[in-house]
Amino acid sequence: MSDDIKKYLDGLLQKVSGLYVIQITDRDGVPLLRVSQEKNVDFALMPSFIPTFTTACDQASKLGLGRNKTIISMYSNYQVVQMNKLPLILTFVGAENCNTGHILALEHQVDGYLEDIKQAVTEA
Template sequence: MKVGTDKTPEHATRPNFISTFGLAIDQGSKLGLGKTKTLIATYSQYQVIQMNKLPLIVTFITSDSCNTGRILSLEKQLEPLLAEIAYSVSEA
């Protein structure tokens, strides 16, 4: 599922950019850091916040001035919805 606006940077929504999260969580695990829950990357004009909700990965692409803490606080509110989506994905 993908939702965006005209202001969403096109290169940030490309599959190869989004899929790097999978590589990052794998590397963190190999380093003995444990399971990666969230990854935050900041750039000059936007930031990318990704949440590990396997089998789902939730990605927020926001402005550089977005309140990152507010986005992270949405996690608990999203849990019931994500559980339903994850169930549907695993059943498909």
């Protein structure tokens, strides 16, 4: 199944112009699956970056607006879109001019592919 997911994510990577990386991690930032272009964007995938997202989501959820689902971070050369798919974190890294709306639209498309990984993480 992980080969199917990897092929699917690689296809998404090719479809979205300016998208460099799609990574699935657990809540603690342990990488489970990653597809990427040639461009080196490891800063956003450092071990401390993903757990910081989890903390930020928890804090944002305390604003009284409901549970936080997505955080978009814009940098001078990159954008990072992180989606809370507990127990998984889905991270997209793209160019600063990558279509953020297109990335956000992928959320529901990948949900079906994440179920097996969610189950494996939950059972572990």
